[in-house]
Amino acid sequence: GKEKANELHSEMTVFDLPAFAEDLLTFMGLNRLEGEENDSDDESIAHGFLPNNAWHKLGAEAERYFRRSPSFHYMLGSFKADPPVPRQRIE
Amino acid sequence: TSQVQQNLERFSGTQVDQKVSELVQYLLVKDQKKIPIKRADILKNVIKDYKEVYCEIINRASRTLQQVFGLQLVEIDTKHHIYILVSNLPCLDGENLKQSPVLRRVPWVSDTPIVRCRDDRTAKLGLLTVILSFIYMKGNAAKESDVWEMLKKLQVEPGKRHEVFGNVRELVTVEFVQQKYLEYSRMPNTDLAEFQFQWGLRATKETSKMQILHFVAKVQSKDPTAWTSQYNEAAAAEALSHH
Amino acid sequence: MATPMTDGHRRFLQVLMSHGIMEGSVARTLHRNCCEIHKGCGTKCYNGMSLKSEFIINPWYAVYYAHDKLDDFINVVNIHLQPFFMQIRKGMSEDDGKTYYALVNLAETEITKMASDYTENELELFRKTMDAIIISENGFASSTNILNLADQLKIKKMKKKEAEQVLQNLVQDKWLSERDGEYTLHTRCIMEMEQYILSNYQDLVRKCNICHSLAIQSQVCETCGIGMHLPCAGKYFKAQMEPHCPHCDEFWPHEIPGSKQPILQL
Numbered sequence: 307g308k309e310k311a312n313e314l315h316s317e318m319t320v321f322d323l324p325a326f327a328e329d330l331l332t333f334m335g336l337n338r339l340e341g342e343e344n345d346s347d348d349e350s351i352a353h354g355f356l357p358n359n360a361w362h363k364l365g366a367e368a369e370r371y372f373r374r375s376p377s378f379h380y381m382l383g384s385f386k387a388d389p390p391v392p393r394q395r396i397e
Numbered sequence: 398t399s400q401v402q403q404n405l406e407r408f409s410g411t412q413v414d415q416k417v418s419e420l421v422q423y424l425l426v427k428d429q430k431k432i433p434i435k436r437a438d439i440l441k442n443v444i445k446d447y448k449e450v451y452c453e454i455i456n457r458a459s460r461t462l463q464q465v466f467g468l469q470l471v472e473i474d475t476k477h478h479i480y481i482l483v484s485n486l487p488c489l490d491g492e493n494l495k496q497s498p499v500l501r502r503v504p505w506v507s508d509t510p511i512v513r514c515r516d517d518r519t520a521k522l523g524l525l526t527v528i529l530s531f532i533y534m535k536g537n538a539a540k541e542s543d544v545w546e547m548l549k550k551l552q553v554e555p556g557k558r559h560e561v562f563g564n565v566r567e568l569v570t571v572e573f574v575q576q577k578y579l580e581y582s583r584m585p586n587t588d589l590a591e592f593q594f595q596w597g598l599r600a601t602k603e604t605s606k607m608q609i610l611h612f613v614a615k616v617q618s619k620d621p622t623a624w625t626s627q628y629n630e631a632a633a634a635e636a637l638s639h640h
Numbered sequence: 641m642a643t644p645m646t647d648g649h650r651r652f653l654q655v656l657m658s659h660g661i662m663e664g665s666v667a668r669t670l671h672r673n674c675c676e677i678h679k680g681c682g683t684k685c686y687n688g689m690s691l692k693s694e695f696i697i698n699p700w701y702a703v704y705y706a707h708d709k710l711d712d713f714i715n716v717v718n719i720h721l722q723p724f725f726m727q728i729r730k731g732m733s734e735d736d737g738k739t740y741y742a743l744v745n746l747a748e749t750e751i752t753k754m755a756s757d758y759t760e761n762e763l764e765l766f767r768k769t770m771d772a773i774i775i776s777e778n779g780f781a782s783s784t785n786i787l788n789l790a791d792q793l794k795i796k797k798m799k800k801k802e803a804e805q806v807l808q809n810l811v812q813d814k815w816l817s818e819r820d821g822e823y824t825l826h827t828r829c830i831m832e833m834e835q836y837i838l839s840n841y842q843d844l845v846r847k848c849n850i851c852h853s854l855a856i857q858s859q860v861c862e863t864c865g866i867g868m869h870l871p872c873a874g875k876y877f878k879a880q881m882e883p884h885c886p887h888c889d890e891f892w893p894h895e896i897p898g899s900k901q902p903i904l905q906l
């Protein structure tokens with residue numbers, strides 16, 4: 307109520323953390339469990355299951371807001387010592 | 398200056414060329430883990446006997462990184478001489494990305510399955526961005542306990558092993574801090590041993606308050622200007638960084 | 641003076657740095673995107689014509705035309721990468737015969753040894769795995785064999801679970817390829833390591849009798865011992881009713897990859 311009043315007066319939106327968290331879960335594709343909300347007394351845990359790629363999906367969106375340098379990855383030249391002598395091919 | 402010129406004359410052009418090339422390779426290798434690179438390590442591992450022409454070498458390496466790779470060498474800490482690499486290619490807007498699935502990094506481009514991808518680098522960026530968003534929207538600093546409380550809503554808890562992130566506490570308080578994405582410090586003016594998070598130096602170079610505000614706006618389907626206080630601060634920061 | 645690099649070239653390079661290896665058609669799409677986003681590429685992007693209209697006029701011409709431009713585009717990048725011993729290479733996958741582009745490292749120096757993707761212990765497991773793949777008859781090593789190798793590491797023995805995680809990382813980073821618990825070298829690995837493998841495993845490796853490239857997976861003539869890539873064997877024997885070895889003329893005893901008709905059992 308108070309936040310709403312402030313909003314009406316100053317046109318300023320206050321950052322609503324619970325809403326942000328809910329919107330993040332929606333963005334990540336949370337499969338909500340129906341009817342569980344009322345039963346549980348633990349309000350802070352999301353009621354549902356995130357898909358395996360939930361954070362990857364969020365990360366892919368986040369990448370667009372960063373200027374991250376791509377890294378160069380290689381195998382050749384990364385070894386420290388001479389290779390071991392392989393056994394003879396079994397014919 | 399004549400001193401620099403004299404130093405350069407003592408070394409052959411090809412010797413200096415080779416050092417520039419070695420430095421570029423070194424910076425690219427060191428960037429694999431995203432741990433900032435120290436000048437002391439550069440001098441020890443690459444420059445060695447060419448200390449007198451260090452400035453020339455690093456300037457040329459910096460120019461080469463830009464011209465060939467589109468990467469910018471940024472000295473994030475001018476006191477301790479610590480460097481990172483940042484992409485300075487123009488960010489693609491939504492219209493460009495619609496036409497470019499490859500550039501949008503659609504998962505099908507990679508032949509590896511998304512599930513449990515080593516591409517957890519991308520997933521980690523998702524987690525980091527949530528934390529950076531929270532810090533900014535809360536006024537540029539956030540109590541550690543508040544951060545963990547927020548993450549708990551997202552099914553991420555410091556005490557539990559996470560399927561994607563593994564040891565989350567270590568990822569957030571050690572890895573992200575080493576990479577200089579986050580700054581982790583004791584809270585001022587308190588008897589309690591409470592810690593707080595702030596943006597690290599890398600975060601300020603790889604993204605910006607305005608970009609993070611756009612991220613929050615995207616997630617919440619709002620206009621960035623809706624958060625007047627944060628928008629004004631972000632706009633002011635944009636104006637400053639253009640000077 | 642080399643053709644200067646543009647933002648289009650730089651973006652293409654950055655995407656390839658991130659992905660490591662890219663299938664030909666994806667690379668062509670990326671090339672087109674990079675040129676369209678960054679107008680005024682150094683090379684003329686289809687003389688200003690959109691690829692779409694080319695396709696409408698003559699699909700075959702467009703494909704050929706586009707291939708040429710991509711390779712020219714990549715040549716520009718490669719000239720500039722030369723001082724850093726990096727190269728965008730074009731190669732064929734032993735699995736599907738498709739063309740791939742990979743960004744590879746060409747140097748073996750004190751600096752390249754500072755790579756930190758894998759620990760020394762993990763790299764030792766990778767090398768032993770590579771050994772096992774190369775000495776095998778068909779170019780595959782079973783996960784059982786590899787996990788047993790984890791118990792023989794010099795630096796520190798690796799637990800099976802830890803070794804499994806390393807193998808998983810190697811597959812996801814596209815150094816190894818896995819199929820039904822059997823591992824072989826990923827196309828990316830072959831494209832980068834070809835010279836290294838040819839010089840370090842001289843007596844053990846085969847070159848394809850058809851395309852003369854290194855053959856990790858291959859079909860071998862039981863009489864004279866020549867080998868062929870599976871896609872190359874498929875192409876070579878495609879029209880033959882009774883396939884015969886191109887070298888010794890003996891009957892080819894293997895199933896022809898991609899062939900519809902069953903092989904007659906002698």
Ligand SMILES: [Zn+2]
Nearest residue numbers: 848851869872
């Ligand atoms: Zn072949």
Ligand SMILES: [Zn+2]
Nearest residue numbers: 861864885888
């Ligand atoms: Zn034969």
